[in-house]
Structures are given as structure tokens and as C-alpha cells.
Amino acid sequence: MHRLICRISLLTAMFLLGAAVSCATAAIKVGNLKCEYTENPLGIEAAHPRLSWALTSAERAQAQTAYQILVASSEEKLKAGGGDLWDSGKVASDQSIQVPYQGKALDSRQRCYWKVRVWDKQGDVSGYSEAAHWEMGLLSPDDWQARWIGYTAGWNGRALYFRYDITLPKPVRDGRAYVAGLGYYEFHVNGARVGDRVLDPGWTDYSKRVLYSTYDVGAMLRTGENVLGVIVGNGWYARPQLLLQFEVTYQDGTQGHFYTHGGEADGRTWKVTSGPIVANSIYDGETYDARWEKPGWDLPGTKLLEPADRNEGWVGSAHPSASPGGRMVSQLTDPIKNTKTLQAKSVSEPKPGVFVYDVGQELSGWAELRLKGERGTRVTLRFAENLAPDGTVDQQNLRKAAATDTYILKGGEEETWEPRFTYHGFRYIQVEGFPGHPDFGSIRVKFVRSAVPSNGSFASSNELMNRIYKMVWWTEASNQHSVPTDCPQRDERMGWLNDLTVRTEEAFYNFHVGRFFTKFLNDIADTQAEDGSITDTAPYVWGYRPADPVDASYLLLGWFLYQHYADTQAMADHFDGFKAWTDCLAGFRKGGIVTYGHWGDWSPPAAFSLPGSNGSSAVSKTTPIPLMSTGYLYYCARLVSQMAEVLGRADDQAKYAALAESTAAAFNRNFWDEITGAYGNNDESANSFALFLGLVPEKQVPRVVDNLVKNIAAANGHLTTGNLCTKYLLEALATHGHADVAYQIVTQKTYPSWGYMLDHGATTLWERWEELKGSGMNSHDHPMMGSVGAWFYKYPGGINTDPRAPGFKRIIIRPYPMGDLTWVRAEYTSMYGPIRSAWRKEGNSFRLSASVPVNTTATVYIPASDASRVREGGNPATKAAGVSWLRNEDGDVVLEVGSGDYEFSAE
Numbered sequence: 001m002h003r004l005i006c007r008i009s010l011l012t013a014m015f016l017l018g019a020a021v022s023c024a025t026a027a028i029k030v031g032n033l034k035c036e037y038t039e040n041p042l043g044i045e046a047a048h049p050r051l052s053w054a055l056t057s058a059e060r061a062q063a064q065t066a067y068q069i070l071v072a073s074s075e076e077k078l079k080a081g082g083g084d085l086w087d088s089g090k091v092a093s094d095q096s097i098q099v100p101y102q103g104k105a106l107d108s109r110q111r112c113y114w115k116v117r118v119w120d121k122q123g124d125v126s127g128y129s130e131a132a133h134w135e136m137g138l139l140s141p142d143d144w145q146a147r148w149i150g151y152t153a154g155w156n157g158r159a160l161y162f163r164y165d166i167t168l169p170k171p172v173r174d175g176r177a178y179v180a181g182l183g184y185y186e187f188h189v190n191g192a193r194v195g196d197r198v199l200d201p202g203w204t205d206y207s208k209r210v211l212y213s214t215y216d217v218g219a220m221l222r223t224g225e226n227v228l229g230v231i232v233g234n235g236w237y238a239r240p241q242l243l244l245q246f247e248v249t250y251q252d253g254t255q256g257h258f259y260t261h262g263g264e265a266d267g268r269t270w271k272v273t274s275g276p277i278v279a280n281s282i283y284d285g286e287t288y289d290a291r292w293e294k295p296g297w298d299l300p301g302t303k304l305l306e307p308a309d310r311n312e313g314w315v316g317s318a319h320p321s322a323s324p325g326g327r328m329v330s331q332l333t334d335p336i337k338n339t340k341t342l343q344a345k346s347v348s349e350p351k352p353g354v355f356v357y358d359v360g361q362e363l364s365g366w367a368e369l370r371l372k373g374e375r376g377t378r379v380t381l382r383f384a385e386n387l388a389p390d391g392t393v394d395q396q397n398l399r400k401a402a403a404t405d406t407y408i409l410k411g412g413e414e415e416t417w418e419p420r421f422t423y424h425g426f427r428y429i430q431v432e433g434f435p436g437h438p439d440f441g442s443i444r445v446k447f448v449r450s451a452v453p454s455n456g457s458f459a460s461s462n463e464l465m466n467r468i469y470k471m472v473w474w475t476e477a478s479n480q481h482s483v484p485t486d487c488p489q490r491d492e493r494m495g496w497l498n499d500l501t502v503r504t505e506e507a508f509y510n511f512h513v514g515r516f517f518t519k520f521l522n523d524i525a526d527t528q529a530e531d532g533s534i535t536d537t538a539p540y541v542w543g544y545r546p547a548d549p550v551d552a553s554y555l556l557l558g559w560f561l562y563q564h565y566a567d568t569q570a571m572a573d574h575f576d577g578f579k580a581w582t583d584c585l586a587g588f589r590k591g592g593i594v595t596y597g598h599w600g601d602w603s604p605p606a607a608f609s610l611p612g613s614n615g616s617s618a619v620s621k622t623t624p625i626p627l628m629s630t631g632y633l634y635y636c637a638r639l640v641s642q643m644a645e646v647l648g649r650a651d652d653q654a655k656y657a658a659l660a661e662s663t664a665a666a667f668n669r670n671f672w673d674e675i676t677g678a679y680g681n682n683d684e685s686a687n688s689f690a691l692f693l694g695l696v697p698e699k700q701v702p703r704v705v706d707n708l709v710k711n712i713a714a715a716n717g718h719l720t721t722g723n724l725c726t727k728y729l730l731e732a733l734a735t736h737g738h739a740d741v742a743y744q745i746v747t748q749k750t751y752p753s754w755g756y757m758l759d760h761g762a763t764t765l766w767e768r769w770e771e772l773k774g775s776g777m778n779s780h781d782h783p784m785m786g787s788v789g790a791w792f793y794k795y796p797g798g799i800n801t802d803p804r805a806p807g808f809k810r811i812i813i814r815p816y817p818m819g820d821l822t823w824v825r826a827e828y829t830s831m832y833g834p835i836r837s838a839w840r841k842e843g844n845s846f847r848l849s850a851s852v853p854v855n856t857t858a859t860v861y862i863p864a865s866d867a868s869r870v871r872e873g874g875n876p877a878t879k880a881a882g883v884s885w886l887r888n889e890d891g892d893v894v895l896e897v898g899s900g901d902y903e904f905s906a907e
Ligand code: BGC
Pocket: 486, 487, 492, 496, 498, 499, 536, 543, 599, 602, 784
């Protein structure tokens, strides 16, 4: 009826207006518009930016059958219904994510306004979405008129303060600043900080690429005198340098341009001086002497002094300095921010005048200090993960990182300070030299990290699992610092690719890492040499070239971007690199086996690893390196072949499938033991790795599974695996009928286990299964043991993407009830919207609430003997709206459902 009325009124409207007016009748709404994973981004550089939207509907089984996108060069044009840059017309398609812009070629700085409408399953059209926009960055090297300025000899270690005075003769309509300050910078306009980014830009190999940020500063400008101020610290560069391009559009449409460089035609120059940040280092901390503050340094009208003591005034022109060499690339990854402010849980005074704050949670960031005292008083903050027996902080395991901030008071009123160019990984803060007695309010803790959005949740009837889930979340979150770091505290903080091989999927479930990992893929690609080799860390500082063959994370990032977000761009961009790395590995084969490797299944329980100096080695003594290395060559070859299939590259598909096949054969020839029915030395790692990779010939699978279960029994129901095979162990068990054994391992409390870590006070994952504290290798915030984070979603939670339609276009909801679990609630936010799987066992009945986003479908597995026993909303499930029965399978009823919220029950 509603539709009929609408159609009638449409005819009337067309008649009255004599124009084509569309009428929104669809049961579907469009929202959540994103361009390149981002809401209204600035600085887009893709020629065909990818557009995504999400749909909602009160009706079940709703889906998009067509869309129309309008892109206009102004808001007014878009409002008037025109798409002067692109009118896609009605496109018959169910694609609602990653739709490439296909309009007119876009120029640097161009702003594009867009909206979209869709047709639903009945063919009815929705209303247009709200308008969104994106803006292009500086696309060509020629757009950069600015030149690097900076480093002043003799000021090593200090942050530099840059100032530029500008006169804007007439009212301003718009202003953009394109800024890169290496290592890190903070940008001010007319005395106010611009934006909320900290520790910007993200770390890259600056000789290959430097990330610039784009700021909309129009509203901060005024007619007349304006000041740009930038503080630049050492960061990962240790030689402060600045590149800034400032572009103003006046209300009359004319433009003004201002750049960093050595000298200006009008005689104005960028001034530089040092200031209160007298020392700054990522690892060691920051020292701030507030007596050296220059009030008004970033305000118009301040008199610029040129005194003899250059520390007191402005030295004069900043010098031009050599470019770091890399090309300028827009920073589209999630910027680092203060994502949360916390209060410590307790304060103690283990020695007179020494105060120790316990945050109750390990995290990455710093502390803000609030205090009042005499000028020149020096207060130090020491950050640590552990306490010594006497209750003071124990920093031994930070190795060479001093992790100490120092504040020197200027005196007078209450002072508030936080550092700018360092960060720490810590749970405890030791305050010394505090004037008087600090209280809770004297310290506020900032949780600083790449502001990657959290993307899921998990809870169950097992409280220990819930605590492990949270421990993994905090560990992952505190190690997202523009690169996925191994740890946030000691003198390392590197993007280790071996750890990432198993960390990747956990990060994809817990966070929306589309932008974060797109950036990191480029970081890895930047390490790649002519011979195809990549390095163990990216940017490359630690480890080897060629990297350990276990560093399949390079390919896995491309693969999971596709699996989770249907992103084919990353895969296409890096396909040649993926092939080159796989070929490089294949080049090391002897008789089909890759013999080299450095880490293998790194860091198993101490009894299973080779002794190293000062607790610093953790190579497995039971799982052979060649077994791991060859397994990963197989994995990489298979991934390349699968990607080639997606990208339509038939030759590569065949070539790498053949490489995978011959490598599988070599693996089995060398590592399969026909007598024992096991791999390698018949340990948990080797057996589960072979099962996970699907390398075990079908008829031998039961023998290997049987051996794996025996391996675990021999270890008293514990794991003996390192960072990598812990993932494969839990997956292999769940998918081969032993979810209960996996559950037993996950919920252990005795060593080695996650429960053991928690019982010993861990709030983030340790690097070793042992509880270690001394000066050796024992970070207490190390994500590599956290692959169980993905396992929670995939098995107890049962949320998976269907490889036949990645990006969760088709979803598999298949919970594995296991052990004594009575309920689980898991949620994952896909690009289509939230997916939920919440189940509960009550007596003999099993209930499952499932949410399936609009424009997706799900295959749902419900434990029941046949479909007649399954109900939905109290009625027979097979008759429920949106549900169709597929089959009975191994004790499960398998249903196909459209979008909507469902309440299933099975007796
Ligand atoms: C890192 C680890 C890494 C290992 C070997 C350590 O220093 O912290 O995360 O796996 O080196 O690659």
C-alpha cells in the first residue's frame, strides 16, 4: 500500500514538476559513507578512491540490487542533484563496499562531495544518503614547493621550535597545511595546537617515503598577522627537520602560498630556536625545563628577541637541510592519539619521597603531571612493567631504554605537563623529587597509540577466557604505534614480521586495521631488494636480510585485507612483491627444502628451546627450522596462487600452485615419518603446523591428529609451542574434532599457559611462557603469543568470513560449543555492519541469537540432529522469514539466512 501511494505521488510529482523525481520507497537506508576506509578524509592520493557504505533495514533478507553514486565538485551542486564529476547512473550491482570512483580525473587538492542511493531486493529505490566528502592530497612531486629546513648544529638532542609570521591581507575562506616534521612534530597556529595527533608522522623508512598530514586550518586564521609554530623532536630520525606547505584561499578566490625554505623574497624567514624540551628520545624519555619556556612563541605580536644567548631568543633563519630522500606520501593510516585518559588505581611510598603509582593495567603512553612548587625543582617519572621486591620500579628488562621523563618547574602557579616526543610501555610510574606529597590527581595516565578503531567483542561463561581475551586486546592495542611493534617498552619496539605472521588475524578480528595494515604493507615493500628479499623488521633496523621464511605476514596482510574487507587493491599493488619474495625463498631450496631460518617457532616453553646467552635465545630445539621454513614456502606459494586466481592471472595461478605442490611433496618426503605417523620430531608444533597447512595426505590425517592429541596429553594438557605454532595447534584441534582439547589448553592455569600469566599478575601477554624479570629478553607486553584472540571469535564465537565471498559478504556462523562453556557472545563489525553470534546452552536446548547485516547472507550451523528440531522465534526455523534449510551435517543443522536478527533454538 505504502509503495502504491508512493508510486502515485511520484507520477503526480513528475507531472507537477515536469522533472524526474525519485521516490524513496525502499525498506533500506544508506549510511556510514567511507572513502578509502575513512570518513570524510583529506589527502587522498588514489586515482580511483574506493567508496563504501552500509545499509540498514527493518526487513529480513534485505539486499542491494543496484546503486547510484553522485560525485560533485561543490556541496551546492550535489544538493541540486548533480554529479558533475561522476554520475554512475543506476548500476545493477550488489557491491556496497570498495566501489571505485570512475568519474573525471581528479586534481591535487580537489574536494569531492558525494552521496549514494540504492535499490533494494524488491527493486525499490532508497533515499539518498547524507552527503560526504573527500579531498585529494598533493599528487605530484611538483606540487611541493616547500623545502626541508631544520637541523642546527650544536643543538643535538633538543627539540627545535620553528616560527613563521604571515600577514594575510584579506579575509580567508579556507586554509590547508601539509606538514611533515621528522622525527615527530607538534603544529600550532596562532597559539593553538592543530588537531589531536601526537607522535606524528607515522614511522617509515624516510629514505623511501615520508608521510605528510593534511590539516584544515581555515577557521584558525584571521585577517592580518598570523603565526605558524612547529615543535620538532627527534622521534625515529634524531635530526629534527621540517617540511611545511601552507595554502590559503581568500574569500575573493585568490590564493596565498607559504613554504618552509631558507629565505623569503619579502624578507620573512622561518625562525628557529630551542626551548624547554632539552632532551627527547623515544626510548629514554623527555626532559622539559619549564624555565626555558617562551610564552607567546607561537602567537602574533610577540617581540622576537635576538639576544647573545641564543637559548633565550630566536636565532634567526632556519637553515635549508637535505631531504631525507623519500617521496612525500599522504598519511592515511590512523594517526597516533591519546585514546583514553586513566587514573592510577593505587599509590605507594616504598621509600621516603619515592612514590609509585600502579595503573593496574599495562599500556603504552605517558603520564601527565600536575604540581606546584619552587622554580628549578626537578621531578622524575620512571616507567616500568615490574616492581622490585622493595616496591620500587624494576626497569632491568627495558635494557638500554631509560624510560624516564624529567620535569623542571618554572615555579609560581600550578603547572601541568606531559611529554611530546617519547612514549613508554608501563604499568608502574615512580615519581621522585615531587614537591610535597603527590595525590591521585597529580598523575593522569594517557593511553597513547595509533587510533585504530576497536572492532569486536567477546565474552563467555568462562571468566578466565574473558580475561585472556582482554589481555590480548590490551597487548595488541598498546603495540599499534604506526607500525605493529613487538613491544612498547624496551629499547626495541620494532615491526617484527615473524611475530606478525600469527598476530595478523587476531588484529583483524579485534580492530579495524584497513588503514593501519595498508600502511604497514608499504613499509614491508620498502624493505624489498632487487633479489626479492625482505627483512625481518620493517622499517628495517633489527634482524636479517633475507628475512626468516616464517615472515609470511607480508603476504598474509594482503590476504586478510581481502578476506576481511574485500580489498583487492592491496593484493594487486603488492602482487609482484609477493611473488618476488616467494621466488626468493624458492631460490634457497635444496632438494625441495628451504634449509635456512633464524627464528622458526620462536620462544616455546624453556624446556623446548635451545639455551642462549642471557636468556636471549628462544629457538626451538624440537621443531626443525627447515620444517618451518619449507612449510612457509608452501604457504606463500599457495597464497600467491590463490591471489592470482582472484586477480585473474591464470599463468601465475598455475605456476605457484605447481610450486606449492612440489613443496608439499618435498615436505612430506623429508618430514613425514611413516612409522610413527607424525611430522618432524613428533611434537605439537610440527604435527599441528602440517595439519593447519593441509599438508597431511588425507588418509594419514587421523594418525597425525591422534599423535597431536597424545603430544598434548604427554604435556599434561599444556602447549609446548612457540609464537607461531600456538595458533596452528588451537586451529588444528578445533577443526579436527578436538575443540575440547583446545579448550583445555586455553583454560589452563598452570605453566605454561595464559592463565599462568594472569595468575602471576599479567595484564598484557608476556614474551616468554616463563615468568622472567631480569635484564634478559622478557617483555611483559608482547603480542606474538596472542593468536588465541582470533581463535575466540572463530571457534567458541563461530564468526568467519566465507572464502567464497570475502569481506563477510557471505558469513559463516558456526559456534563450537566446547568443554563446560554454557554461553558465548561474540560480535564483529564488518564493513557491512555488525555481525553477532551469541549462544547459550540450557539443559538440552541450544539457543543462538545471530545478527546478519543487510546485503550479506550467512550459513548458520546449529547443533541439532535434524532441521525439524530447530525453531526460530518460536516457529519452525525452515519456515521463518529469511531462512532456508541447506542440509544436516555431522550433528549440525545447516541453514542459509539473509540479513536480520534471528533467535534460533534447538532441542
Ligand atoms: C623480538 C621478538 C622477535 C624476536 C626474534 C625479539 O627481539 O622482541 O618479538 O620475535 O626478536 O625475531
